[in-house]
Amino acid sequence: DAGVTQSPTHLIKTRGQQVTLRCSPKSGHDTVSWYQQALGQGPQFIFQYYEEEERQRGNFPDRFSGHQFPNYSSELNVNALLLGDSALYLCASSLEEGVSYEQYFGPGTRLTVT
Amino acid sequence: QKEVEQNSGPLSVPEGAIASLNCTYSDRGSQSFFWYRQYSGKSPELIMSIYSNGDQEDGRFTAQLNKASQYVSLLIRDSQPSDSATYLCAVNGQSNYQLIWGAGTKLIIKP
Numbered sequence: 001d002a003g004v005t006q007s008p009t010h011l012i013k014t015r016g017q018q019v020t021l022r023c024s025p026k027s028g029h030d031t032v033s034w035y036q037q038a039l040g041q042g043p044q045f046i047f048q049y050y051e052e053e054e055r056q057r058g059n060f061p062d063r064f065s066g067h068q069f070p071n072y073s074s075e076l077n078v079n080a081l082l083l084g085d086s087a088l089y090l091c092a093s094s095l096e097e098g099v100s101y102e103q104y105f106g107p108g109t110r111l112t113v114t
Numbered sequence: 115q116k117e118v119e120q121n122s123g124p125l126s127v128p129e130g131a132i133a134s135l136n137c138t139y140s141d142r143g144s145q146s147f148f149w150y151r152q153y154s155g156k157s158p159e160l161i162m163s164i165y166s167n168g169d170q171e172d173g174r175f176t177a178q179l180n181k182a183s184q185y186v187s188l189l190i191r192d193s194q195p196s197d198s199a200t201y202l203c204a205v206n207g208q209s210n211y212q213l214i215w216g217a218g219t220k221l222i223i224k225p
Contacts, residue, residue, distance in 0.1 A: 106157060
């Protein structure tokens with residue numbers, strides 16, 4: 001049973017650049033959520049995708065955008081990178097049908113902005 | 115502002131003892147409650163889910179929920195050094211689409 005995968009594992013970018021992070025959900029899952037986690041803090045919700053649409057968004061600026069593909073995989077794009085965007089970016093997948101609302105995380109992408 | 119509060123710790127527990135981790139939440143409408151374990155430098159791993167008042171047990175782990183007091187706890191019996199990690203409490207937000215997270219409690223199990 002394939003778990004959630006993310007790429008790349010680590011990334012170093014310069015302030016002002018753009019970055020794309022990728023996520024493949026757990027086998028059988030159709031919903032993808034993205035979170036940002038700064039050191040020593042809990043994850044912060046960025047947005048969630050279902051049926052290729054963003055259906056809920058957290059308190060993040062428009063520089064953060066995303067996409068979900070027909071195979072349920074997803075991308076997170078961040079434009080005009082700021083030093084404060086340095087964090088662990090987590091993708092979580094879940095299944096829309098059912099009552100558990102359990103989310104399963106990938107290994108994350110560590111983004112460093114210099 | 116919906117919030118989830120946890121004591122940041124560190125909580126130090128002798129090996130073999132019971133570790134007790136606590137979490138309070140502000141939104142009375144919350145219906146789904148989760149405990150995640152996160153090792154340093156790794157991603158969160160789901161270890162317990164609970165949806166109704168009372169206890170939910172899985173092996174050495176027991177989750178307890180009291181909706182009247184807006185309180186969730188995690189008990190770890192027979193604590194092992196491998197249980198040393200940060201434990202994150204998460205509660206469903208509006209429409210169940212997002213999780214609201216506590217900042218986590220760092221647990222240290224002393225051999």
